[in-house]
Amino acid sequence: MADQHAAPASRSGSSAVPALRWEDLPEGPVIVLLDQRRLPVDETELICTDVPALIEAIRGLAVRGAPLLGIAGAYGLALAAVRGFDVEEAAERLAHARPTAVNLAYGVRRALAAHRVALRSGAGPEKAAEAALAEARALHREDAEASADMAAHGLTLLQELLPGGGYRILTHCNTGSLVSGGEGTAFAVARAAHRAGELRRLWVDETRPLLQGARLTAYEAGRAGMPYTLLTDSAAGSLFSAGEVDAVLIGADRIAADGSVANKVGSYPLAVLARYHHVPFVVVAPTTTVDLGTQEGAAIEVEQRPGHEVTELPTTADATGTTASVPVAPVGAQAYNPAFDVTPPELVTAIVTENGVLSPVTEAGLAELCDRSRSG
Ligand code: MRU
Numbered sequence: 001m002a003d004q005h006a007a008p009a010s011r012s013g014s015s016a017v018p019a020l021r022w023e024d025l026p027e028g029p030v031i032v033l034l035d036q037r038r039l040p041v042d043e044t045e046l047i048c049t050d051v052p053a054l055i056e057a058i059r060g061l062a063v064r065g066a067p068l069l070g071i072a073g074a075y076g077l078a079l080a081a082v083r084g085f086d087v088e089e090a091a092e093r094l095a096h097a098r099p100t101a102v103n104l105a106y107g108v109r110r111a112l113a114a115h116r117v118a119l120r121s122g123a124g125p126e127k128a129a130e131a132a133l134a135e136a137r138a139l140h141r142e143d144a145e146a147s148a149d150m151a152a153h154g155l156t157l158l159q160e161l162l163p164g165g166g167y168r169i170l171t172h173c174n175t176g177s178l179v180s181g182g183e184g185t186a187f188a189v190a191r192a193a194h195r196a197g198e199l200r201r202l203w204v205d206e207t208r209p210l211l212q213g214a215r216l217t218a219y220e221a222g223r224a225g226m227p228y229t230l231l232t233d234s235a236a237g238s239l240f241s242a243g244e245v246d247a248v249l250i251g252a253d254r255i256a257a258d259g260s261v262a263n264k265v266g267s268y269p270l271a272v273l274a275r276y277h278h279v280p281f282v283v284v285a286p287t288t289t290v291d292l293g294t295q296e297g298a299a300i301e302v303e304q305r306p307g308h309e310v311t312e313l314p315t316t317a318d319a320t321g322t323t324a325s326v327p328v329a330p331v332g333a334q335a336y337n338p339a340f341d342v343t344p345p346e347l348v349t350a351i352v353t354e355n356g357v358l359s360p361v362t363e364a365g366l367a368e369l370c371d372r373s374r375s376g
Contacts, residue, residue: 002053004035004046019068019178022075022133029082031075035062036178040219051080051090058097058104061210065179066253066289067143070103074136077111081129087115099301100262100340101253102291111135140181146286146354147182154189154284154352155196157359158247161280161349165198168246170236172205173264174216175251175284185284186249187220189352194226202228203239207264209309209337233266240277248274252285252351259345259361260297261285265338271347280349287353287373290366297342307335 019034031054035046046062048054054076057063063072073094080090091112095105114135118128158167169190176187183191193199202221207213214230221228231239239245248270254262261267261283274281294300311333312325329335350359355372358365 001049002046002057003049004044006042006044019180020063020072020075022078022136029079031072031079033057033063033072034178036064036216037062039178039215048076048079050083051076051085051094054079055093055097058094064212065174065184066101066103066251067146067181067185067286068179069098069101070107070288071136071140071143071181073097073104073107074111074139075133077108077115078129078133078136081111081115081125081132084125087112087132098303100303101289102294103253103288106288107136107139110139143180143286143288144182146288147180147184147188149354150185150284150286150352151183151188151192153354153357154186154249154282155192155198157282157350157352157357158189158193158198162246165193165196166200166246167193167198168201168203168244169193169199170203170205170239170245170248170270171217172213172233172248172250172267172270173207174212174220175249176217176220178216178220179251185251185286186282187217187251189249189282189284190221191224191226194224199226201244202226203236203245204228204230205233205236205266205270206230207266208233212264236270237273240273240279243277245274245277245279247280247282249282249284252283252289253340254294254300255283255285255290255351255366256294256296256300257290257292257366258296258363259348259351259358259366260300261343261345261348261351262297262300262302262340263343265341268341268343268347271343274349275347281343281347282350282352283343283348284352287355287370290353290370292367292370297344300340300342302342303339305337305339307333307337310335310337 031048033046035044038044095108111132115132118131176184205213311329345361
């Protein structure tokens with residue numbers, strides 16, 4: 001079950017945007033989400049008391065972005081365990097709620113493994129549920145740490161690639177604290193550049209059709225006091241040709257073993273533009289987004305979303321929380337709506353992870369970078 005209420009007023013005062021938290025209410029534990037469908041107009045919290053509600057929130061993009069999906073998956077598994085639901089079934093359903101971001105299945109798997117280990121070592125269901133919750137909390141914490149490390153590595157990389165500062169960075173989709181336990185992935189690097197006084201402008205692609213750039217990245221950039229300008233996705237080419245882009249920074253939903261990067265649809269055209277204009281195209285993602293079990297980009301499952309997301313524009317929710325939509329195409333128009341695209345490794349200048357920077361992007365280098373997480 002899900003319930004909605006206005007986010008606490010204190011949230012509006014700070015620039016950090018906590019997107020998800022676990023809360024022990026008198027009536028039982030819940031997962032509290034900042035409902036990203038309602039941003040930037042309303043800061044509304046969505047309270048999930050069970051796994052079906054969380055799955056609905058994931059599919060409907062109330063909670064989204066690769067690292068946060070992993071955290072949500074892990075807490076979802078813990079929620080099922082603490083509330084006494086069938087944990088194995090919950091794991092199966094949660095892991096498949098959306099197909100592309102590998103973090104989701106990863107987070108579920110980690111909490112499930114902790115639960116199983118506890119049961120195998122003789123713990124009762126209560127202790128096993130505690131183990132699953134502890135694992136979810138650990139993942140949440142690690143993601144925040146990874147975020148800070150990626151920001152530091154990413155800033156160093158920018159300083160090397162573009163000596164002199166004053167960066168004009170183009171970004172796509174939303175990669176800030178709304179997708180992470182910390183300040184995010186690509187956005188965290190832009191934010192570090194801003195703190196260092198080196199960000200001249202953040203160019204924010206609106207990110208059709210669901211406008212994660214316009215609704216969410218602009219919201220986060222504004223709160224962080226960053227100089228930003230919004231553009232339609234199709235205006236990016238003009239910006240490159242005018243020499244207004246120094247680097248592209250994006251996140252990733254899944255990185256295959258060969259270094260192919262699945263990210264929000266529209267990323268691949270930016271990589272092509274960046275190569276043509278000799279601009280660095282940098283992917284920022286934690287190693288939890290790397291899927292060494294998927295050999296190449298063509299093997300990554302790209303989520304296909306309903307056509308109405310293209311043929312209709314959602315309007316702001318009314319006072320009752322009901323959203324309407326305005327048609328922008330003739331009734332019955334077919335729409336092609338892949339949520340992601342895949343950029344081949346040869347178009348990626350560098351991949352920034354919490355373990356360091358990989359450039360050039362090679363299969364062996366990526367495996368070695370991921371190995372450092374296991375051995376460290
Ligand atoms: O469909 P979404 O909004 O979940 O897509 C999110 C993205 O594509 C982000 O760019 C990606 O998850 C990287 S954020 C770390």
